[in-house]
Amino acid sequence: MFAHETTHLGTAFKQYFEVVPAVTEELRQEAYRIRHSVYCEDLQFESQQANGLEMDEYDDYSLHLLIRSISSGLFIGCTRIVRPLPGDDGKGLPFEKICAQTLERSVIDPSKLPRDKIAEISRLAVISAYRRRKGEQNSPINISEQDFGNEPTTRFPYIPLGLYYGTVELARIYNIEVLFMLTEERLANHFNKLGSRLEFIGAPVEHHGLRFPSMIVISHLLENLKPIIRPLYQAIAEDIKAGLEGKNPQKTETHQP
Structure with missing residues (x-):
């Protein structure tokens, strides 16, 4: 299914990338810079x-996450976990507003879940230098058909999965049980090929393109991780733990000049 390097996904990931919880204002500023580069400058x-x-x-009110390139020392991607606002006041998470009329509440009704146990993944973004392949420039993050198979161009999608599994682990640590997100159908299907267990929970909506409301039950995902993915998840979890304990190596560079 994948190139031979995926036999040791955790070891390979640590050679190239590091996942960093953005626990300081300085680190959060790095996430905001990446988001501006991608969402404001590239994609508008x-x-x-x-x-x-x-x-x-x-x-x-969000938990923020970064991914850094080991070779350059630069932060190259980010995401966040949006939690319900204190008191909530019926405002809901962003996707609850956007999909108010399209959610299949017979499948799951977010408004009836404990508000401290749910959150939303949003603002996944990777800088343009790391999404250079054809078809990737118009999406903030991507996995493509080229990531499957044994062609010479095959590469394992470490960056999107590093952000995705990093978000899952950070949410787990904060006792979040269900994560929601708005995603392109193609991206969700590619994530699911890798065992990510995204479930559509409503009709698509127009939100910078057609997006499907989706759900991840963290315990289900972790129980059903593919054996080949477990070392990758463990490597990412180790980065998260080190970052929360203040043990990540000091960065030598931050944002792009």
Whole structure:
């Protein structure tokens, strides 16, 4: 299914990348810079800001995550976990507003779940230098058909999976049980080929392209991880633990010049 290097996914991942919880304001600023580069400058989903930071009202109540290239020392991608606002006040998570009319509440009704046990994955983004292949420039993060099979161009999608599994592990540590996200159908299907267990929970909506509301039950995902993926997940979990304990190596560089 994958190139031979995937036999030791955890070891290979650590050679190339490091997942870093953004637990300081300095690190969160790195995430906001990446988001601005991708969402405001490249894709123009959001308005450009004079300070070069893309932020919104959910950031103060979110858990943030970065991925860094070992070879360059640069942060190259980010994501966040949006938690319900204190008191919630019926505002809901972003996807609950966007998909208010399209959720299949007979499958799951987020409004009836314990609010401290749910969250939403959003703002997944990878800088343009790391999504250079044809078809990737118009998406903030991608997995393609080239990531499957044994062609010379095959590469294992370490960056999107590093962010995805890093988000799952960070959520698990914070006792979050269910994660929601809005995703392209193709991206969700590719994630599921790798055992990610994304489940569609409603009809698609137009939100910077057609997006499906999706759900991940963390315990189900962890119980059903493919054996080949477990070493990768463990390597990412070790990075998360080290970052939360303040044991990540000091970075030599931060954002792009």
